[in-house]
Amino acid sequence: MLTIAFQMDPITAVNVNADSTFDIALECYARGHEIWVYEPRHLVFEAGKVRAKARRVTQMQRVQGEHVTLADPETLDLHGVDVVFLRQDPPFDMSYITSTHILEHLQPEVLVVNDPRHVRDAPEKLFVTHFEGVMPPTLITSDEQEIRAFFERHKRDVVVKPLFGNGGAGVFRIRDSAENIASLVELFQQVSRDPLMAQAFVPDVRNGDKRVILVDGEPVGAINRVPAEGEVRANMHVGGVAVESTLSERDLEICRIIGPELKRRGLVFVGIDVIGDYLTEINVTSPTGIQELRRFSGVDVSALLADWVEAKAGG
Numbered sequence: 001m002l003t004i005a006f007q008m009d010p011i012t013a014v015n016v017n018a019d020s021t022f023d024i025a026l027e028c029y030a031r032g033h034e035i036w037v038y039e040p041r042h043l044v045f046e047a048g049k050v051r052a053k054a055r056r057v058t059q060m061q062r063v064q065g066e067h068v069t070l071a072d073p074e075t076l077d078l079h080g081v082d083v084v085f086l087r088q089d090p091p092f093d094m095s096y097i098t099s100t101h102i103l104e105h106l107q108p109e110v111l112v113v114n115d116p117r118h119v120r121d122a123p124e125k126l127f128v129t130h131f132e133g134v135m136p137p138t139l140i141t142s143d144e145q146e147i148r149a150f151f152e153r154h155k156r157d158v159v160v161k162p163l164f165g166n167g168g169a170g171v172f173r174i175r176d177s178a179e180n181i182a183s184l185v186e187l188f189q190q191v192s193r194d195p196l197m198a199q200a201f202v203p204d205v206r207n208g209d210k211r212v213i214l215v216d217g218e219p220v221g222a223i224n225r226v227p228a229e230g231e232v233r234a235n236m237h238v239g240g241v242a243v244e245s246t247l248s249e250r251d252l253e254i255c256r257i258i259g260p261e262l263k264r265r266g267l268v269f270v271g272i273d274v275i276g277d278y279l280t281e282i283n284v285t286s287p288t289g290i291q292e293l294r295r296f297s298g299v300d301v302s303a304l305l306a307d308w309v310e311a312k313a314g315g
Helices: 020-030 095-106 117-119 144-153 181-191 203-207 247-263 290-297 301-313
Strands: 005-007 032-037 043-045 049-060 069-072 074-077 083-086 111-113 138-141 156-162 171-177 196-200 209-215 220-228 241-244 268-276 278-283
Touching: 005 020, 005 049, 020 032, 020 049, 020 083, 020 290, 020 301, 043 074, 043 095, 049 095, 069 138, 095 117, 111 301, 138 144, 144 156, 144 181, 171 181, 196 247, 209 247, 209 301, 220 247, 220 290, 220 301, 241 290, 247 268, 247 278, 290 301
Parallel strands: 005 032, 005 083, 083 111
Antiparallel strands: 032 049, 043 049, 049 069, 049 074, 138 196, 156 171, 156 196, 209 220, 209 268, 220 241, 268 278
């Protein structure tokens, strides 16, 4: 039996039929492992040691509202557990980055999934820029004039989004006229000093934004997320609908390009986003979509992850 801690958002509030972290925890619980949960704000670092105010899971089931029973909070020495799953949702901000620095102190004695240093070094929209021939034309800048020039170079049809955004928030399509670019840049700069990302619009998004799941660098399956009518964003947070999909030859080619580097970095559970022939993001913080994948294809990512963890941690 392994002792497994999940650093996550409040487990009592999850949707048991959609949440990937709950699904992984439930699989590990069903195998007889001891499960603990805590939120990032409960993480403590002192004198070279990491602890958390955590709660042990005493019961789990896939019944919404009755899905988890927790023991009273207690101080958990994270150096004494076998595995920590780093699974809180973005935003990928300084709070998130700080938690990766703290969790690094557990290594190599404790297996942390995904590896916190490489989570920190692989922001989802920036990491993809290290692989040639996979992205649509892309610009990263805070400079309004550069965005205007990019807009003109790419048929006056681009998507602009926050560099560290998530869930489809703040994604704008700008086409035909540049008259709103200045206002858009001003709006973003009021809430963040981060650069923006602009990409040439990929019409294939109308057919869906494919989420491909990789485990230890190998693709295991895909779902397609189709935008709602009148939307360019396919994220399920904003009304995108998950539908069955398969891995195309281009998907497999992309996975062959990035897979070895994911494996080398200890990025074990990864979700990539593919629109048409283009890779747009590599999600390493808190990938989702595994419950939908199992419903459509029977591929059980939670079981694959539990197998991997047991093999690595000796469970």
